[in-house]
Amino acid sequence: MKVSYFPGCTLRTKAKDLDFYARKCAEILGVELCEIENWQCCGAAFVSAKDEVASKLSSVRALAAARDAEQPLVTVCSACHNVIKQTNHAMQTDAEFAAKANLYMSQDKEPTEAYNGETTVYHYLELLRDVVGFDKLKEAVKNPLTGKKIAAYYGCMLLRPGKVLGFDDPENPTIIENFIRALGAEPVIYSYRNECCGSYAVLEDAEAAKKKSNKVSENAADNGAEMIVTACPLCKYNLEKSGSSIPVVYFTELLATALGVKEDTDAE
Amino acid sequence: MQRIGVFVCHCGTNIAATVDVKAVAEALKSEPGVVFSTDYQYMCSQAGQDIIKNAIAEHKLTGIVVCSCSPRMHENTFRKTAAAAGLNSYMVEIANIREQCSWVHKDMPTGTEKAIILGKAAVAKVSLNAPLTPGESPVTKRALVIGGGIAGIQTALDIADAGFPVDIVETKPTIGGKMAQLDKTFPTLDCAACILTPKMVEVAQNENIRIFSYSEVTDIKGFVGNFDVTIKRRARYVKEDLCTGCGACTEKCPQKKVPNEFNLGMDNRRAIYIPFAQAVPKVATIDPNYCTMLKTGKCGVCSKVCTAGAIDYQAKDEFVEEKYGAIVAATGFNPISMDKFDEFAYSQSPDVVTSLEFERLMNAAGPTAGTLLRPSDHEHPHTIVFVQCVGSRCSSCAEKGKEYCSKICCMYTAKHAMLTRDKYPDTDVYVFYIDVRTPGKAFDEFYRRAVEDYGVHYIKGMVGKVVPEGKKLKVQASDLLANKQLHIDADLVVLAAAIEPDKSARPLATMLTASMDTNDFFTEAHPKLRPVESPTAGVFLSGTCQGPKDIPETVSQAGAAASKVIGLLSKDKLTGNPCVAHSDENMCNGCSTCANVCPYGAITYQDKEFRMPDRTTKMRRIAVVNEAVCQGCGCCTVACMSGAMDLKGFMNKQIMAEVDAICK
Numbered sequence: 001m002k003v004s005y006f007p008g009c010t011l012r013t014k015a016k017d018l019d020f021y022a023r024k025c026a027e028i029l030g031v032e033l034c035e036i037e038n039w040q041c042c043g044a045a046f047v048s049a050k051d052e053v054a055s056k057l058s059s060v061r062a063l064a065a066a067r068d069a070e071q072p073l074v075t076v077c078s079a080c081h082n083v084i085k086q087t088n089h090a091m092q093t094d095a096e097f098a099a100k101a102n103l104y105m106s107q108d109k110e111p112t113e114a115y116n117g118e119t120t121v122y123h124y125l126e127l128l129r130d131v132v133g134f135d136k137l138k139e140a141v142k143n144p145l146t147g148k149k150i151a152a153y154y155g156c157m158l159l160r161p162g163k164v165l166g167f168d169d170p171e172n173p174t175i176i177e178n179f180i181r182a183l184g185a186e187p188v189i190y191s192y193r194n195e196c197c198g199s200y201a202v203l204e205d206a207e208a209a210k211k212k213s214n215k216v217s218e219n220a221a222d223n224g225a226e227m228i229v230t231a232c233p234l235c236k237y238n239l240e241k242s243g244s245s246i247p248v249v250y251f252t253e254l255l256a257t258a259l260g261v262k263e264d265t266d267a268e
Numbered sequence: 269m270q271r272i273g274v275f276v277c278h279c280g281t282n283i284a285a286t287v288d289v290k291a292v293a294e295a296l297k298s299e300p301g302v303v304f305s306t307d308y309q310y311m312c313s314q315a316g317q318d319i320i321k322n323a324i325a326e327h328k329l330t331g332i333v334v335c336s337c338s339p340r341m342h343e344n345t346f347r348k349t350a351a352a353a354g355l356n357s358y359m360v361e362i363a364n365i366r367e368q369c370s371w372v373h374k375d376m377p378t379g380t381e382k383a384i385i386l387g388k389a390a391v392a393k394v395s396l397n398a399p400l401t402p403g404e405s406p407v408t409k410r411a412l413v414i415g416g417g418i419a420g421i422q423t424a425l426d427i428a429d430a431g432f433p434v435d436i437v438e439t440k441p442t443i444g445g446k447m448a449q450l451d452k453t454f455p456t457l458d459c460a461a462c463i464l465t466p467k468m469v470e471v472a473q474n475e476n477i478r479i480f481s482y483s484e485v486t487d488i489k490g491f492v493g494n495f496d497v498t499i500k501r502r503a504r505y506v507k508e509d510l511c512t513g514c515g516a517c518t519e520k521c522p523q524k525k526v527p528n529e530f531n532l533g534m535d536n537r538r539a540i541y542i543p544f545a546q547a548v549p550k551v552a553t554i555d556p557n558y559c560t561m562l563k564t565g566k567c568g569v570c571s572k573v574c575t576a577g578a579i580d581y582q583a584k585d586e587f588v589e590e591k592y593g594a595i596v597a598a599t600g601f602n603p604i605s606m607d608k609f610d611e612f613a614y615s616q617s618p619d620v621v622t623s624l625e626f627e628r629l630m631n632a633a634g635p636t637a638g639t640l641l642r643p644s645d646h647e648h649p650h651t652i653v654f655v656q657c658v659g660s661r662c663s664s665c666a667e668k669g670k671e672y673c674s675k676i677c678c679m680y681t682a683k684h685a686m687l688t689r690d691k692y693p694d695t696d697v698y699v700f701y702i703d704v705r706t707p708g709k710a711f712d713e714f715y716r717r718a719v720e721d722y723g724v725h726y727i728k729g730m731v732g733k734v735v736p737e738g739k740k741l742k743v744q745a746s747d748l749l750a751n752k753q754l755h756i757d758a759d760l761v762v763l764a765a766a767i768e769p770d771k772s773a774r775p776l777a778t779m780l781t782a783s784m785d786t787n788d789f790f791t792e793a794h795p796k797l798r799p800v801e802s803p804t805a806g807v808f809l810s811g812t813c814q815g816p817k818d819i820p821e822t823v824s825q826a827g828a829a830a831s832k833v834i835g836l837l838s839k840d841k842l843t844g845n846p847c848v849a850h851s852d853e854n855m856c857n858g859c860s861t862c863a864n865v866c867p868y869g870a871i872t873y874q875d876k877e878f879r880m881p882d883r884t885t886k887m888r889r890i891a892v893v894n895e896a897v898c899q900g901c902g903c904c905t906v907a908c909m910s911g912a913m914d915l916k917g918f919m920n921k922q923i924m925a926e927v928d929a930i931c932k
Contacts, residue, residue: 171610171611172608172610192735219735
């Protein structure tokens with residue numbers, strides 16, 4: 001099956017592994033990731049400003065491009081997923097916002113048809129769960145990660161706002177745990193898996209961010225985890241600076257190891 | 269041609285203020301068939317009824333129309349009036365010119381015009397009315413109570429007390445229900461067992477009561493006064509009549525690792541067990557999921573130690589068929605699962621417990637023999653956090669919790685907090701609440717005592733997260749009044765889980781054709797005026813299966829349900845509702861559509877021989893309505909494609925005549 005793919009900026013710079021293995025694994029699982037032409041930055045954290053239309057336009061363009069290709073839109077980065085889904089929701093439910101955005105878009109050099117939220121947006125994990133299916137994924141595993149105790153770290157951007165993203169229960173998510181199970185490893189349940197890592201606070205007050213991220217890594221380690229798996233470049237950055245020695249990897253790296261396209265995740 | 273009388277009521281000024289009643293009476297005089305028309309201040313008064321009676325006699329009326337309030341108010345009154353004057357009571361029609369006219373209109377011309385139209389419609393209908401006679405059916409003088417908790421026990425005792433035989437069907441090996449698991453009861457703090465177990469013994473000793481424990485209802489047929497019920501008696505592998513309840517088997521059974529459901533899995537029982545010391549019937553039961561003998565055929569210890577010879581490994585499930593006149597649902601409740609509320613770390617730490625588990629931890633017969641100890645390390649907890657409304661009043665999370673208030677949690681949490689502070693004054697007790705709701709006799713005083721005399725810290729706000737760290741539970745919460753974030757290092761966290769109806773209620777409602785709300789609570793016939801009856805005739809509701817309740821409320825509702833049952837069983841015959849469906853056998857083609865839509869199972873089919881025009885005969889399948897079961901809802905008359913099905917008293921041609929009169 002073919003899907004439109006929105007990698008996002010960080011995956012071209014800091015988080016190349018997240019992107020590289022996402023593509024490799026998709027191939028094996030029979031999903032063709034068609035990268036959207038001329039995609040632009042999703043707008044990142046700035047888009048949470050409600051009255052801001054222009055910064056959300058790049059997301060709307062990506063959504064419209066997927067609509068024109070008659071494909072669902074897939075993202076891997078937590079932040080892109082959050083921004084694009086929220087924007088899509090706004091296009092579906094906020095008529096005023098949609099009208100403004102479409103008015104901007106009509107001024108594009110090659111304007112597309114007005115967009116009203118027709119595209120389905122998947123996070124890569126949702127693609128695995130809802131389209132590929134974890135049972136199919138389990139069958140595709142070549143090197144099961146048997147015996148590995150892995151802590152899933154969700155952070156905020158994957159889960160909230162829960163009703164808009166429709167990703168998983170924000171208090172008691174299960175998707176990454178089930179993903180870990182499908183790869184043959186053992187998920188570690190710990191309390192801080194859906195707490196904030198400190199996020200952009202790291203730019204202003206690195207100590208405050210470290211305090212937050214340290215709690216996460218320590219709690220995961222206390223519960224017996226050997227590594228933490230995440231979908232978010234910023235979470236990975238913060239957790240690695242948390243002062244704990246526990247390794248942090250992208251879920252795509254874990255996936256690639258299990259599918260036999262990457263040597264060993266521990267080698268990092 | 270009918271001779272119709274019209275009687276327009278003023279209802280004081282209720283109607284007369286917005287409807288020109290004299291004009292209505294005058295206008296209806298010229299309707300076809302109307303021979304008499306008048307108005308009066310209060311038609312329902314004795315004088316008003318006399319006007320009707322006299323008019324019936326004087327003008328030889330064959331049908332009457334009363335333009336007055338809703339038929340829900342006084343249709344019965346006027347039917348009785350008609351009957352007293354020798355007129356069939358189904359020759360009465362009510363035109364509702366109060367609720368549907370005078371109360372909703374403001375100006376006299378509009379109100380009067382509408383009242384006249386409503387009156388015309390009623391006249392058009394009554395001119396097509398036919399006298400109807402209600403049928404009669406006998407009453408089986410035995411009641412069935414489904415559920416043996418305090419609700420079922422009280423209902424059964426009250427019915428038995430009136431001299432009627434009652435059967436209790438209980439799925440557990442013993443009656444007693446949730447109340448048997450409780451430690452103390454609010455607001456008087458008397459011990460639950462001390463007040464419940466005498467009642468259980470009373471049930472066992474009452475000659476009018478039979479207990480079918482470890483049993484379930486699998487099928488219900490029939491209708492009010494005549495239910496045919498199949499009860500499955502699950503094999504307990506112990507002969508109830510021989511077992512003396514000595515308990516020797518439960519001490520010698522080598523299978524010791526069976527989670528004890530009575531203590532909510534916090535300790536173990538044997539594979540052969542008596543749930544608790546005061547169980548009724550006090551008979552052992554073998555758990556087939558754990559018994560080595562039943563699973564592998566090797567063991568038989570219990571049969572060797574049983575001096576009464578009561579063990580029977582060959583026992584099979586048995587089915588009993590019984591007849592009942594009335595059925596009481598008393599299926600009770602369960603706390604909801606905490607799986608979806610893991611922000612409180614219920615699955616992560618044994619020291620996060622539900623309130624029902626806390627009851628067992630405080631109970632002398634519980635896993636810790638009444639000493640409050642943490643389940644993880646059996647140490648005394650010094651800081652305890654109670655979280656209220658876990659899953660209750662959860663409108664934003666309806667997929668995992670309940671939108672309603674579970675009603676009992678505020679009071680039992682106050683009780684837990686108070687008892688803890690009383691027994692262990694060195695313990696810090698925090699209660700997090702959204703609101704404290706304590707309506708009820710001596711309830712608020714009780715809660716105030718917890719706060720003022722016992723020094724329980726009540727904090728308005730919710731707990732956001734519980735994190736097990738080492739031996740502590742880190743509780744993150746907000747204090748809404750102080751606008752502060754709180755971090756409490758607790759030793760024990762107690763969750764006041766919402767309560768929901770028992771899972772058996774939904775299939776039971778289907779068998780009973782009784783209605784339920786979206787939360788699977790049984791619906792009452794009227795929320796205020798008929799709170800213990802189901803809309804399905806002969807089915808009554810007792811206890812929490814109808815909605816969240818505490819013990820005093822449950823017991824009063826149980827008594828009320830019993831009195832309704834007694835009222836029903838004291839009758840020798842039941843008068844039915846004659847406004848039931850009827851199938852014209854000449855038009856019916858036996859297609860089964862009506863039976864498929866009938867919510868009461870009142871329609872069956874039979875083959876009947878018909879004479880054909882050419883003098884041959886032919887067998888045809890036709891629908892037959894059981895008039896005693898039919899509730900006259902009219903679903904079948906709408907569904908019938910050949911137009912064979914009609915509802916007596918509300919025939920299609922009557923309804924059409926009303927519509928024509930309105931549109932004329």
